[in-house]
Amino acid sequence: MDYRVLLVESDRLLLERMAQVVNDTPGFTLVAKFQSVSDALGQGTVFQPNLVLLDIEQPGGMGLIAEFRKIYSEAAILCMGEKWQAERASQSIKSGAKGYIIKPFTGMELQEAVETFSRLGSDAGAETLVFFSPKGKSGKTTLLANLAMALARKVREPVGIIDADLQFGDMAVFFNLAPHTTIVEAVRDVKFLSPASLSSYYMSVAPNVRVLCGTPTPNMVDRIAIDRLEQLVSMSRSMFRYLLIDVPAGFNPTSIAMAENANTTFLVSMINGAYEIEHMKQALTVFRDWENVEERAKVIFTRVEPCDARSKMELSQKLGYPVTEIIPNEYVIVSDAADKGKMATDIRPDSSLSRQVDRLADNIIGRHHRIRWDRS
Ligand SMILES: Nc1ncnc2c1ncn2[C@@H]1O[C@H](COP(=O)(O)OP(=O)(O)OP(=O)(O)O)[C@@H](O)[C@H]1O
Ligand SMILES: [Mg+2]
Structure with missing residues (x-):
């Protein structure tokens, strides 16, 4: 399956860097990128993404998952944070995200994250x-x-x-x-x-x-x-x-x-x-x-x-x-x-x-x- 990725990241440099990684990873195409959450919610749907990479280390972080799920009901949501926090990761999954990935990620890490959630279906884990x-x-x-x-x-x-x-x-x-x-x-x-x-x-x-x-x-x-x-x-x-x-x-x-x-x-x-x-x-x-x-x-x-x-x-x-x-x-x-x-x-x-x-x-x-x- 090919992933059409919408990337939401408040830090401009990180946004550019990760956009590049997504585009360079086989099986992934970046369809849109946004620094602002409200722009992403308001303007992104026309690109019909099936994967949203969402920075949750920003104001309203965890709560954004529900909003994105409503607007992007067809897409899987993968949360991004700067370091691995077990609690945050499990909380984001409970809120409806498919996984949690550390940013900035490599192409291989992105592939593994997506493979993991598709393998596990909607399950929260082993x-x-x-x-x-x-x-x-x-x-x-x-x-x-x-x-x-x-x-x-x-x-x-x-x-x-x-x-x-x-x-x-x-x-x-x-x-x-x-x-x-x-x-x-x-x-x-x-x-x-x-x-x-x-x-x-x-x-x-x-x-x-x-x-x-x-x-x-x-x-x-x-x-x-x-x-x-x-x-x-x-x-x-x-x-x-x-x-x-x-x-x-x-x-x-x-x-x-x-x-x-x-x-x-x-x-x-x-x-x-x-x-x-x-x-x-x-x-x-x-x-x-x-x-x-x-x-x-x-x-x-x-x-x-x-x-x-x-x-x-x-x-x-x-x-x-x-x-x-x-x-x-x-x-x-x-x-x-x-x-x-x-x-x-x-x-x-x-x-x-x-x-x-x-x-x-x-x-x-x-x-x-x-x-x-x-x-x-
Ligand atoms: N079904 C079995 N029938 C006969 N002998 C067995 C069987 N299962 C294990 N054993 C033997 O019993 C011994 C202990 O087995 P095992 O190491 O699996 O147990 P354990 O509870 O993990 O032990 P430990 O407390 O040392 O960790 C081993 O020598 C093993 O070969
Ligand atoms: Mg033993």
Whole structure:
């Protein structure tokens, strides 16, 4: 699709500079440019733009979105600001803009911004899925990585992974990566980044799957401030269709903050014949304070034998809470995959593990289309 761009920017020099960039970017044509908002509202419609680039760092800023939407009902509105502000970006989307871009932008950033909003339709951003475990060694990292692949394969849209298991993040090992940048640098730089520049901190691991790796050594955990981490998540949401976040086991500031901001938190525990049900019950007492807890907190048990409907029902009964999915005991496949630096579901797509991961992916996707969760 070709974009017919109307550019509104109060600073004359910036206006000229960005007009040039728009014209130089393939797929974009500048049809009009205005320094004054009232001129743009009064005179611009004759040019029939389908994309309005609107400077909102001027008097009346945010309120202008509604006015432009009224007059330019056929056009997408992309807001421009001088630096990335997560709150402002999300507020502008709530007011009806399609995105927020930092000015002055490059042609590539403009293209990425437009691609992001067309990909996400009218959605405000990625659905965020957090993987929490009451205790360590729950199988959550294995599940998350395989699920991310399954989601990307099914929806053919970008899926992001953030390894926020700050002390012992093992996503890099899992995917066999030697990351050039990690969550430490991303959090350090987040104030100066835009979604387009943050994208290069992630590493691509499969078509449509990108990973932001964890801290290289446990003592780096001191360098991660929770509010910055939240900003990072918020910005990442504008880049993906699904964002999967691995958090440290147990209740700690990171896992709590991430869970509270997520669309869904998966509580994952591995059956070892010990106290998993009790631990899960205790963990659920914390989550039960949430409104719509059953919508937001989903329980998954891994290493379940036999992995069938009856086991799932029995686990739900013992727990007194619906179990969303069970993952079979597939130690051989999982460790074979780990040795090869591959995903279990890739090397054995016919396994029961792959089937269960697929079902979970279908549930996540289906739920978005307002199909009820399968609680069988
Ligand atoms: N479905 C499964 N069946 C059998 N073994 C599994 C399964 N999933 C994972 N494992 C094994 O259990 C161990 C822990 O898995 P994983 O690292 O995914 O869990 P985790 O909860 O992320 O652990 P950590 O607390 O170390 O982050 C690994 O050795 C893995 O190979
Ligand atoms: Mg882990």
